[in-house]
Amino acid sequence: MKARLPQGYQTPGAANLQQLARQAQKMQEQMEAITAELDEKEYTAAAGGDAVRATVTGKLEVKSVEIRPEVIDPDDAEMLGDLVTAAVNAALSQASTEKEEKMSAVSGGMGIPGMF
Secondary structure, three states, X not given: OOOOOOOOOOOHHHHHHHHHHHHHHHHHXXXXXXXXXXXXXXXXXXXXXXXXXXXXXXXXXXXXXXXXXXXXXXXXXXXXXXXXXXXXXXXXXXXXXXXXXXXHHHHOOOOOOOOO
C-alpha cells in the first residue's frame, strides 16, 4: 500500500533546495563583486606622527612606503624599520577589516570557510 499526500500538498524539500541554491549563487556573486571592488581599493596608514606612510591594496599588497627624510637616522635603523612595519601592518589591518565587514554583511554573519 502506498501512502498518499493530501491534495494540494507539495513536497517542500525540492522547492527549498532550489531556493537555497539560488540564494547561495546570489551570495557568491555579491561576494565576487565586493572582492573585485576591494581589490582595486587602496588603504593608507601612518606611524610615528606621519613620519612613515604605507599604502596597500585590497589584494593585501604593499603599493608604497613613504619616509620623511628627517626621520632617517643612520644610527637608528631599527627605529625606522619599526615605523615601517607599524605603518604597513596598520594599512593591512584596515584592508582586512573592511573586507571582513563587507563579506559578513553579505553572508549574514555566517562563517563560510574558504569564501574570504
